[in-house]
Structure formats: C-alpha cells, structure tokens
Amino acid sequence: MEKIFCDIRKCLGCKSCEIACGVEHSTSKNIFKSIREEKKPRQRVIVRSTTKEPFPLRCHHCEEAPCIEACMSGAMYKDEKGVTRHDPDKCVGCWMCIMVCPFGAISRQESLALKCDLCPDREDSFACVEACPTKALFAGTWDEFKKRLGQEKR
Amino acid sequence: MHYVIVGGSASGINAIEAIRSLDKEGKISLISDEEFSLYSRCLITYFLAGKLTEDKLKYRSSDFYEKQKVEALHGIKAKKVLPEKRKLLLDNGRELAYDRLLIATGASPKMVEVPGSDKEGILGLRTYQDAQLINERLDKVNTVSILGGGLIGLRAAYSLHARNKQVKVIVKSNQVLSQMLDSGAANFIRRKIEQKGIQVMTGLAAVEFLGGKEVSGLVLDDGRKLECELVIVGKGVRPNLELVKGTEIKTDYGIIVDDYLQTNFPNIYAAGDVAQGKDLISGQSTINALWPCAVAQGRVAGLNMAGKKLKYDGSMAMNSVEFFGLPVISMGITRPKDKEYEQLVREDEKNFVYKKVVLRKNRVQGMILVNKIEQAGVMGILMRKKVDVSSIKEMLLEDKFDFAKILPIIKEGKELFTEREFEESTISY
Amino acid sequence: MKKQDKSIDKASQELLEIAEREGIDTAWERYEAMVPQCGFGELGLCCRNCLLGPCRIDPFEEGPQKGVCGATPEIIAARNLTRMIAAGASAHSDHGRDVAHTLLLAAQGKTEGYGIKDEDKLLSLANELGIKTNRRDKKEIAKEVAEKVFSEFGQQHGELQFSHRAPEKRQALWRKLGIMPRGIDREIVEVMHRTSIGVDNDPENLITHGMKTALGDGWGGSMIATELSDVLFGTPRPIRAKVNLGVLKEDEVNLVVHGHEPTLSDVIVTASQDKELIELAKKNGAKGINLAGICCTANEILMRHGIPIAGNFLQQELAITTGAVDLMLVDVQCVMPGLSSVARCFHTKIVSTSPKAKFPGAEHVEFNEEEALPIAKKIVRMAVENFKNRMKEKVNIPKVKMDLVAGFTAESVFKFLGGRYRATYRPLNDAIINGRLRGAAAIVGCNNPKIKQDWGHVEMAKELIKNDVLVVVTGCSAIANAKAGLLKPEAAFQYAGKGLQEICQAVGVPPVLHVGSCVDNSRILITLCNVVNEGGLGEDISELPVAGAAPEWMSEKAVAIAFYVVASGVFTVLGNPFPILGSREVTELLTRRLTEVVGANFAFESDPIKAAQLMIDHINKKREALKLKPVMYEKEEVLVK
Ligand SMILES: Cc1cc2nc3c(=O)[nH]c(=O)nc-3n(C[C@H](O)[C@H](O)[C@H](O)COP(=O)(O)OP(=O)(O)OC[C@H]3O[C@@H](n4cnc5c(N)ncnc54)[C@H](O)[C@@H]3O)c2cc1C
Numbered sequence A: 001m002e003k004i005f006c007d008i009r010k011c012l013g014c015k016s017c018e019i020a021c022g023v024e025h026s027t028s029k030n031i032f033k034s035i036r037e038e039k040k041p042r043q044r045v046i047v048r049s050t051t052k053e054p055f056p057l058r059c060h061h062c063e064e065a066p067c068i069e070a071c072m073s074g075a076m077y078k079d080e081k082g083v084t085r086h087d088p089d090k091c092v093g094c095w096m097c098i099m100v101c102p103f104g105a106i107s108r109q110e111s112l113a114l115k116c117d118l119c120p121d122r123e124d125s126f127a128c129v130e131a132c133p134t135k136a137l138f139a140g141t142w143d144e145f146k147k148r149l150g151q152e153k154r
Numbered sequence B: 001m002h003y004v005i006v007g008g009s010a011s012g013i014n015a016i017e018a019i020r021s022l023d024k025e026g027k028i029s030l031i032s033d034e035e036f037s038l039y040s041r042c043l044i045t046y047f048l049a050g051k052l053t054e055d056k057l058k059y060r061s062s063d064f065y066e067k068q069k070v071e072a073l074h075g076i077k078a079k080k081v082l083p084e085k086r087k088l089l090l091d092n093g094r095e096l097a098y099d100r101l102l103i104a105t106g107a108s109p110k111m112v113e114v115p116g117s118d119k120e121g122i123l124g125l126r127t128y129q130d131a132q133l134i135n136e137r138l139d140k141v142n143t144v145s146i147l148g149g150g151l152i153g154l155r156a157a158y159s160l161h162a163r164n165k166q167v168k169v170i171v172k173s174n175q176v177l178s179q180m181l182d183s184g185a186a187n188f189i190r191r192k193i194e195q196k197g198i199q200v201m202t203g204l205a206a207v208e209f210l211g212g213k214e215v216s217g218l219v220l221d222d223g224r225k226l227e228c229e230l231v232i233v234g235k236g237v238r239p240n241l242e243l244v245k246g247t248e249i250k251t252d253y254g255i256i257v258d259d260y261l262q263t264n265f266p267n268i269y270a271a272g273d274v275a276q277g278k279d280l281i282s283g284q285s286t287i288n289a290l291w292p293c294a295v296a297q298g299r300v301a302g303l304n305m306a307g308k309k310l311k312y313d314g315s316m317a318m319n320s321v322e323f324f325g326l327p328v329i330s331m332g333i334t335r336p337k338d339k340e341y342e343q344l345v346r347e348d349e350k351n352f353v354y355k356k357v358v359l360r361k362n363r364v365q366g367m368i369l370v371n372k373i374e375q376a377g378v379m380g381i382l383m384r385k386k387v388d389v390s391s392i393k394e395m396l397l398e399d400k401f402d403f404a405k406i407l408p409i410i411k412e413g414k415e416l417f418t419e420r421e422f423e424e425s426t427i428s429y
Numbered sequence C: 001m002k003k004q005d006k007s008i009d010k011a012s013q014e015l016l017e018i019a020e021r022e023g024i025d026t027a028w029e030r031y032e033a034m035v036p037q038c039g040f041g042e043l044g045l046c047c048r049n050c051l052l053g054p055c056r057i058d059p060f061e062e063g064p065q066k067g068v069c070g071a072t073p074e075i076i077a078a079r080n081l082t083r084m085i086a087a088g089a090s091a092h093s094d095h096g097r098d099v100a101h102t103l104l105l106a107a108q109g110k111t112e113g114y115g116i117k118d119e120d121k122l123l124s125l126a127n128e129l130g131i132k133t134n135r136r137d138k139k140e141i142a143k144e145v146a147e148k149v150f151s152e153f154g155q156q157h158g159e160l161q162f163s164h165r166a167p168e169k170r171q172a173l174w175r176k177l178g179i180m181p182r183g184i185d186r187e188i189v190e191v192m193h194r195t196s197i198g199v200d201n202d203p204e205n206l207i208t209h210g211m212k213t214a215l216g217d218g219w220g221g222s223m224i225a226t227e228l229s230d231v232l233f234g235t236p237r238p239i240r241a242k243v244n245l246g247v248l249k250e251d252e253v254n255l256v257v258h259g260h261e262p263t264l265s266d267v268i269v270t271a272s273q274d275k276e277l278i279e280l281a282k283k284n285g286a287k288g289i290n291l292a293g294i295c296c297t298a299n300e301i302l303m304r305h306g307i308p309i310a311g312n313f314l315q316q317e318l319a320i321t322t323g324a325v326d327l328m329l330v331d332v333q334c335v336m337p338g339l340s341s342v343a344r345c346f347h348t349k350i351v352s353t354s355p356k357a358k359f360p361g362a363e364h365v366e367f368n369e370e371e372a373l374p375i376a377k378k379i380v381r382m383a384v385e386n387f388k389n390r391m392k393e394k395v396n397i398p399k400v401k402m403d404l405v406a407g408f409t410a411e412s413v414f415k416f417l418g419g420r421y422r423a424t425y426r427p428l429n430d431a432i433i434n435g436r437l438r439g440a441a442a443i444v445g446c447n448n449p450k451i452k453q454d455w456g457h458v459e460m461a462k463e464l465i466k467n468d469v470l471v472v473v474t475g476c477s478a479i480a481n482a483k484a485g486l487l488k489p490e491a492a493f494q495y496a497g498k499g500l501q502e503i504c505q506a507v508g509v510p511p512v513l514h515v516g517s518c519v520d521n522s523r524i525l526i527t528l529c530n531v532v533n534e535g536g537l538g539e540d541i542s543e544l545p546v547a548g549a550a551p552e553w554m555s556e557k558a559v560a561i562a563f564y565v566v567a568s569g570v571f572t573v574l575g576n577p578f579p580i581l582g583s584r585e586v587t588e589l590l591t592r593r594l595t596e597v598v599g600a601n602f603a604f605e606s607d608p609i610k611a612a613q614l615m616i617d618h619i620n621k622k623r624e625a626l627k628l629k630p631v632m633y634e635k636e637e638v639l640v641k
C-alpha cells in the first residue's frame, strides 16, 4: 500500500507539512483564504520532536489498525486501498481510537476524531510530501522506502 | 465445516469476519435473541440523547450477512449447549449441530433486589430495546434517578440531561467511575457534571422503590426520599451464562478460556463480555467487559476456529469517555493498593487537567488522562509491551510527551515492537 | 508549467523552450522547484530577529501562538513588513546617494565622464534648496546642491526638503501623524532598532514608522536620484525606441547593461560610440556595437538616449539564452545570482562593477566615478573581444521587438498635455473635471514567476485605458507594457476608451506613458502635486481620482514604494499580498483602517482585471466625492457593474 514515510534524519522541523496539510483540508485550498475560513482547517500531521530531532507525527495506516478495532461506532474503517479512514458522520467522539492509537496520531476536532486521510481530494500525491522542502517525507510503499534509504546510505 | 456463533454483537460479528477471511466456503450460522442487529450497544445512550438516529447505530452495512454468507437467525435464543452431542438447543425446540461453536453471549445488567423493584419504570440499559423502552416513557418523566456512577450510569445521566430531565445519580461508593478512575480524576468529572446541572449523591444506595404500578420515587439508605418517575440501573453487568449452566463447560465468574480463547472443549470457544481470560497487566483471570476487547477476542477466536493458532495477548482494562467536553481516558491499574507501585500525578485544577501514571519496577501499569488525552495510546503501547520507561519517566506527564519520545525505546526493544509500523517509523532514526 | 503559462511574451516563450531543451535553469524552474513555498513565510508568521528564535506561529491556531519573546502574529508580521520597507528604502536611497556623489565629483571636476546636462533643472533645484544662483558658476552651484542633498541623508532633525513639494494639507497630516521624515538614513536605522527584539511591539506604531521611512524614500532618496540624474544626464524627453529581445543583433557585438544606476550605463553609452572600439569590433568580424538594457538601468538610458531595451526582470536569464550576448554588465539590484550559471552554457561574460555587489562566476571590473570613461571603455572592449567566442550554432535571437515612445516626465507631461506652447496642467485637470478622462493610474513594479510574466501589467493597463483612465508606468511594468505595444501612440486607437483616445489623438501621446525607472516613481508624486496645485480637483493627493498598482511585484523596493504611495494618499492594489495575512490586525490596518489615517489603503488582488476594477471603482468614488461631471463616455458594462 502506498503511504507516507519519513526519513527522520532529513526533517528540519520547518512544519511545512503541517501548513500544507491544513491548506489541503480547507475548503478553499488556498493558504491565504484557508486561515480565515469559518471552520478552521486542521492539520493532521504535527511536527513534534524526539529529545533532539524533529519528528512529524502522523497516522501510519496500520495494517491491523487498533483504532478500527476500538472504534465502537464503525467510524474508523479501512477502505479498499488499505487506507485507515474516518467517517465523521458516524463518529460520536468517544475517543476509543485515541485510547489505542500507539502513535498518538488522532486529535480531536470538537466532537470528531481527526487524522490523516492520505489526501482523498488528490489523485496521486500527498500535500505534506509535496511540501517537504528536504524530501524527508516520502510517498510510496514500504519496500520503495526501504530501497530509497538503502540507496542513500553512504 | 459448520461454524455456529451465539450472540451477534462485537465479538460475534468480528468472529464472522475473521472466519470468512480464512474459510470462504464453510457454513456459518448466527443465533441472536435480539431482533435489531449489527448495532453498537455502546451508542444507545447517544441515541437516547437524541444525538444519533437509529440508522447511525449500525456499524456494519445491512447486507453484511449476505456478503459474509451467514445464515442469521434473529429473535431466537440458544437455551443450552450440548457439548457431547455437538449440538445447540434452541428455544424454538430445534437442535442445531455444529463443528465449531463460539459463545459470544455478552452480559446483562445487574438489577437491584429491594422492595418495589418490580415496579414499571425501573430499567436496565443494555440493548436497543431497553433504550426504546426508556424513550417511550420519557414524555411522562420529569425526574430520573440513576443507580450507579459507573460509565453506563453517567452516560445515561448525560443523555437524559440532554433531554432536559432532572437527573440525580446515586452512587454507593464515595466517587464516580470507581472502576475506571481514582478519586482525584473522578472529582474533576464530578465537578464538571455537577456544574452542568446533574446532581451526584455519593455514599448512598436505594433501599426501596415507591409508587403504585409505576415507580414514583425511592427511599435512600439514609432515610431520605427522592421523587422520580424513572429509575435506570447501572450497577454493572453479569455474563450471560444460562446456556452453559449444567454443562461440562468450565465457568467461574464467566466462561473460562485459555490464551487461544478455547474453553475446556476444543471445539467450543468463548469471547467478549462472557469470556473470562488473562488480564494483560495483572496476569490474573478476569473479564474486561469492553468493546475493543470483545472485538479483538472475537477476531482471534474466529481465526482460531478457522484453523489458525493465534495467541491472544490478554485483555486490558481501559476506557474512554467524554462529558460536557471533558474527555477522560484510563487504562490498567489506576488505584494501586500495594506499596510496590509508584504513582506520578500532575494536576491543574484551573484547566481541568489531571494526569496520572502508575508504575511498577519502571513499567507502566496504569494511567489516567483528563482533558489532555491525545497521547493515551502511546502510553498504552508502553503498557502493552511492558518496557522499562525509566529513561523517559520525567516526561510521561508532560504535555510534550508523545510517540517521538519513545523512539529510542522502540529502537532498543525491537523484539517486542514487532508490528511493522514501528519499524517503519524508526528505520531512519 | 507550460511556457504559455509562464509568460505572455512571445520572445520569452521562444527562449523558454530553448532553455528547456538545453537544460538551462531559469527563475521559473527554480520557482516550480520551490513550490509549495513556506506558508509561515508567505503569511509573515516567522521571525528570525533574535536567537530566542527562529519562531513561527501556527496560522491554524493549534500550535504556538506566540514567539519565545511573546511576540504575537501581529507583532511578527508588522516587524517583518517594516523591515522590508527599510530594505527597499535603503536600496533607492543608496542609489540616490551615488547619484549625488557623482554630481559632487562632476562639480569638482574630478571626473571627465560627467557634466551638467540640464542647467535649468540645476538652477531651479538650487532655488528650491535655498542656494544662491545669481552670477555663480554652475559648478559652484552644483557642488552646493550636491552637498545640501547629501546632508539630507544623515539629517537628524527637521524635515526633508522635497517633502515640502507635497500639498500643504498632506504636509500638515504628516506632521500631525508624526511621519514627516527627518532624515533618510535616520528613519531606516530606526526601523532596524524598533524591529529588533523587545523594542517596538505595537503593530500600528511599527507600520506608522514604516510609512515615515517610506516617505523618506519617495520624497527623499528616490526623488533625489531622479532630480540629480536629470541634472547630470539630462531631463528625459519623449523619444522613440525599440524593445524586447529582438533588439539583439546577430552581426553586432551585443553589450547588455543590467541593474539600476544610471552612472555607469550612461558612460557606457558614450564608450560604445567610441570610434576606435567600433573599428575594433569590425576587425573582430562584427558590424558594430549594439547596446541594450535590462531593468531600470535600461529605462535610464532609454529615456535619455533612446537605447533599446532587451527585456524586463524575468528576461535577464533569457537574454543570455539567446547566445548572442557577448557581455552583460551588472551593477546593483534585481540582478539574479542565477545569471552566471546560465552564462556558463554560452560564451557570455558577466561583469560585475559595483563594490557593493559581487556575483559568483562573474568577472569583477570595479567601477568608480573618477575613472568612469576609461573603465567603461575597458568593459566595452571586453565585450568586443568576446564577440569572436560566440558560438554561432547556439545563437537564437527571437524576431520579436516592438516600437515605443518613452521619456515622459512631470515636466514634459504638462508640456504635452498643455499643448506645445502653454506649459500648464490645466488641460489635464480639465479633461478629468469634464469627464473626458476618468482619472489616472500608475502601474509599477517587477516581474514575479508567481504571475504569468507581463500578464498582470498588460491586462491591467488595457482594462484601465479602455475605461478612459490615463496610465503611467515605470520600471519593469513600463517594459512589459512597451513590449505589448501599449507605449505606441497608435495603441490608443486599438485599446483606449473614447475619451482617452481623443486626448491621445489631440496631443499625440500613447495611452500609457513611460515615466521612467523605479526611482522615477517620484516623478509621479510630483505630477500629482502639480495636478493638485493646478486646482479644481481638491486640496490633497488623497482627493484625486487616481490609483496605483504593482501587479507583479517581488522586491522589497516595491514595498517601500507601495508604502510611500499610500502614505501620500493614493489607493494601491498589489498583485501578491504583503506577507502579513497571518495577522488579522495588520491585514485589517493595511486594507481598511489606513484610509482613516492617511486617506488611502491597500488592496490585494492577483487578477489584473479585477484589480483594475478595484482601481476604477476607487476612481469613481473619488470623482463622486469631488462632485465631478459623469464620465463622458461611460460604457454600459461599467454602469451595470
Ligand atoms: C450503554 C453502554 C455503553 C457502553 N460503552 C462502552 C464504552 O464506552 N467502551 C467500552 O469498551 N465498552 C462499552 N460498553 C460495553 C460494550 O458494549 C461491551 O463490552 C460489548 O458490547 C461486548 O460485546 P459482546 O459481543 O461480548 O457482547 P454483547 O454486546 O453483550 O452481545 C451479546 C449478544 O448476544 C445475545 N445473547 C445473549 N445470550 C444469548 C443467547 N442465549 N442466545 C442468543 N443470543 C444471546 C445478546 O442479546 C446480545 O445481542 C458499553 C455498553 C453499554 C450497554
């Protein structure tokens, strides 16, 4: 399955991914307009840090996703591509998913859970990956990511 | 191969999916005494509150049985298991033969046995039907007494408050949510719900119900009388064991299962609220009557029934609720009795923030998070994997604590963190 | 990006194709590689002013809302913007300072490259500055003028001399607001002080001082640059010339000057006409020496000598891509460091000349005013000698060029519009008053790959003149409009509304007037003062039916200009917003509240047609306020709107 990986060594903590994610999930998809939208767009990736390095926290679209197992409303589900999706219509804000996500990748937007949805409005790209100026974020399969890391190890 | 599943809820449905993922051909039959199916009972208080419509209670689409090729028998109760005959006796008199049986009958509310408890208007809250019954009465109700300050009691209180009823919660112990929280965290919740107009009375119990055919009030053990037209009993649940009574199937508080969710009969499995198995943290045999546990157990049982040999790690006490915008999550041991436990606590009254971590030999054994809950799952994984957290102990209660902080621990404990996602996130670290 | 989306200019499109084929990187590719650009920067929410930071504020209001020092988004955005003003003002002012320096040297007889070309202007300046002129040697006067002007830069108190040119009412307002600039440098230094950590943390106070600093540019540094350039190099007069990359010649030595200051480019003109050097060029197999310019230094020699213009800002790399430029001489401002890597693909020599501006991969021939001519000749010789290295197979000169008329000034505008014999603004004012003209607008500023090259400038100009708004242009906007043919008198018939057409026809001017380089925006200020003084259109600049715009701006200089224009009372539309939108308060101040303070505000609109509409609406409002007659040839569609 294609998803987002991060080469932590390259992340500079610029938070461009956060911004791009917020804009992608706005109505206008325009940075200047998005920050003034009535309902504030929310980013689903948050750059935090290990004790030293910056690290973008986000959903890993787990193969056996604990959040889906825990979700008591059926709001969290896997789509046919293997993406862990969230249906806001079903969500009741019980935070069972937050309780079990080992990555802390889910946040609360009022009474709805919020997490990475792998940019459903885009054909074949991810906003954060595109925005990453150091190319620390990578879009592809696990094997492709490993291959890339292999190529770059000197 | 004929799989028979009794109980079509969290465990049963997930077992069906697990079986079908391995065995596309075998016959699957489902017996459920409920007419309304494929719904999440955890949501019935939201339904009662008027926040969800009936269709939103369903967590699977209505063609589920068809797609999974399941013969679903609703409104039929399994009366008894006949292990020697490999048959199930149904309340319509039929006998149903099985090759593999899953008992996923869940639990029922414990009711109170005091004078007057047979009056109309004294109800448990477990099923959609219960919720409907309550709903139907609500027009003639001004005041509701809730017996029990547990999760279901408070959720019920919350939902009826949302319907503009006067709500009083009567709690036997001296705090709410005593299964889930310590008194520190419980006080935050109590403060919050009282602020919003739900009355909480602790250290009290109902000793008698008043009224004619219908309940009109109750008497407390301190002699006080309360008027109410509806009583909801939320005093915990007890596993539905009737169908194994008098059989060779081993029971204690629930049906005893091993690490594979098998009973003492190799072709009979049990899962969910009815199954008593290993607790991940304490190692003792217990029931954690929780939705995620029921789902996971159903899945593991199903896979094993279809031929896999998958071990279940054990269940963990945990829960998550939100009242009036104040979320709380707790896990594991929250009120240690023993001196061997170390407790880290952070309290911020003004912002309703409360955090607690319980440690034993530098391993996380339990935790409570009030209001700032986002990183609960990260603590959860530390608990599950039973890793030494001495290197990050100082950080655990801080707001900056998050997954990034445990990368070194994951890196070191590769044998424990076997899920691929952990490798993905640490490979370049 | 397709080449059609990069530029509307056919010559640019042609060369972009070649650049792509040859794998030559241009600003467009580098821009694309940079997209998406940092949102914090775009919104003005990052601060690097001290080492508590770098700090950035989360515009979605989840992450940090204050810098480490406690700075709010409003403070950070205001500080950053004010610093941009200071940087822009310093660029123009330093340019002005260099021109003053040249005048001083010329007056002292220390340089043979320069003389005093416009004595009338010298005398009138001397009068204005309170310098005696009676029976004095012009060099003496020039020296004193230069010295007096010099002192304006470092002046610590009092008021800048040229600010007294503004209408009385405007001056009074500036004094009331405390934004009458004291000294050019002083205000800039104060910006740097105020915006450093822990000093001025009131957004409005910061912006107010920013306006003061900008006024010190518009009515100080820039105006000095313009006025003294006229004295030294002659006041421009309308002149015909050609524009676009097609002016490069296959069979001649092509020397391109690029940058801003006229001091060097002007002597290069002289040097390129040197008989000996032309002989040498012929010996090297060329038919002659062809001089062309890019950016404002090009505008300077275009206006005064009719030297052709090769292109505007985004064409600097494309000029080299023609393979026909033997030498590109650069001085200061808007010179891309990317030039030398393009030059490396060809035989082109890049020669830097200013001690202030050195470039990687460029040869440095340091310029000084004392030896201006010999240095200029040396550089021309380098160009001539490099001709033989030209790789014939790599030469691709687009056959695209356009005629234009340039060189209008505050003086010549009224000479023209007033008729050849009556030097007065009366006819211009009357044309506005009786509604033949709706009003006037200035389109200025840069190119920016964020907006299709020239599209913003040209579409806006067309829309305005169609609605009988007389347009004046400077800088790269002037070049853009020239390339589009709008600086030809005939353009009036094709594009202008009926009223404007009548005027253009009567006086024989184009509907879009080239008034100079970027520092020459000061000419626009003076023109506005003259219009107010002529009477009938109110007592202050802010009452005039005029507007300004910078549809493709990118430079900090544009920020300074925009601010002195608004602080002088002119509504201004910017194609790209200032990087401040992350702050509600600063946005509100600039786009709305400023009107109550200085009588004008900003608008941000990237669509040039919509931007032009905003300007027209504004002009209409001003006409209404002045109770002017309805516009003579109001079009249906405008009325409907
Ligand atoms: C109001 C409410 C709120 C809750 N909130 C939470 C929460 O926030 N978090 C959490 O983790 N858990 C919560 N729970 C608990 C959760 O719902 C249970 O843990 C979960 O439903 C257990 O699933 P199960 O499949 O084991 O059994 P059940 O859901 O109890 O299902 C058992 C099914 O079997 C049927 N059945 C029983 N006996 C027979 C028989 N003999 N023949 C045929 N059918 C039979 C029953 O009618 C029922 O349909 C809540 C429960 C309630 C009632």
Ligand code: SF4
Pocket (backbone or CB within 6 Å): A058, A059, A060, A061, A062, A065, A066, A067, A068, A084, A100, A101, A102, A103, A104, A105, A106, A115
């Ligand atoms: S939200 Fe968390 S648990 Fe769910 S798929 Fe994403 S990372 Fe896994």
Ligand code: SF4
Pocket (backbone or CB within 6 Å): A070, A071, A072, A073, A074, A075, A076, A086, A090, A091, A092, A093, A094, A095, A096, A097, A098, A112, A113
């Ligand atoms: S918060 Fe929403 S998505 Fe998360 S478990 Fe609850 S219902 Fe499911």
